[in-house]
Amino acid sequence: MHAYANPTRFLSLARPLTPWLLFGGMALVAAACAWGIFSTPPERLQGDSVKIIFVHVPMAWLGMAGWTGIAIASLSELIWRHPLASHAARAIAVPGALFALLCLVTGALWGRPAWGTWWVWDGRLTSMLVLFFLYLAYIVLANETSKASGRSRIAAIFGVVGIVNLPIIRFSVEWWETQHQGTSISITGKSTIDALYLWPLLVSAIGFSLLFAAIVLMRMRASLAETKVEGRLKRMAAE
């Protein structure tokens, strides 16, 4: 766990990895979207509006994966005092919030033609909106507390507590009657989404995941560089 605790060692890995993730992710997303938009047939009832799924579902998954990352980083900050953890959690928060927002926006765009409304207050939509607000709150809290000092712990505790929302989002469509449809994609059972849509969706999800990882690495590098500058300025002032 502490093998990459040393920022120099982390940077020596992150630096060459970033362009691969970034350009690989961009290529996969472009390919998956072209595939999904131009070569998949209209859906039985939704028609062409089904094609927003190639963006909407990866945004939802990564919005949730992002908070999982924040919670893991926060735990390792609280328990093991991992020196990179607070940088990682803060780096994830902004793309996480963006992806959650894009999930809500693409969902609304789809909901208008498919359901007949932009928005309803059902379990799934509301819990996803709560996730977006949690991200905003985390960003504010993290910016108010310094990365290095013990006060960062407040943000870390919030990062751990927020994970309660993730099973609520995931199971909202099973626990409660919702406007949102149930789960279509299953790893263990049979998926109820036709393979013609499933494959471009999976490629798109991998592509967006690589992009997300690239953004996180870039933000972590920037955050580490900032800390370094602050340290240097402090030493210069002391001399």
Next chain:
Amino acid sequence: MKAKHQRLTLAVLALLALVGAGLLAAFALQDRANYFYTPADIVAKKPPAGQAIRLGGMVEEGSIQHEADGVTVNFVVQDGKARQSVMYTGITPDLFVEGSGVVADGKLTSDGMFIADSLLAKHDENYVPRELEGIDMTGKMTKTETLVE
């Protein structure tokens, strides 16, 4: 090492308490977080006539009947356990077809009819290409084998 273990134990305990609280809250919400009543719910605990409720379920096959005025539609919502007759006046969403899901805002009349003020279509978890269903938007039957391959 000692402090690290102490923190780990604390964190595990806190997480357990957190998950427990979350589950309890979700359990307590069970009924009230439902976005709509199903026909079976209405049979089980009939809401008073005139009270605004939301009804959801599947549009029964062969039940959609358009009235002579052209904007009023009668249909039956079922959930496999119970049935509920619905009357709605207005423009129906594109996905409103027999055998598909629907969510209706409205109220029950004293004779057990559900008068809907608004209709939302509900998509289910099945994503099927139109070609495989043989349904075309223009109403023509089209079977395109090329896309099935």
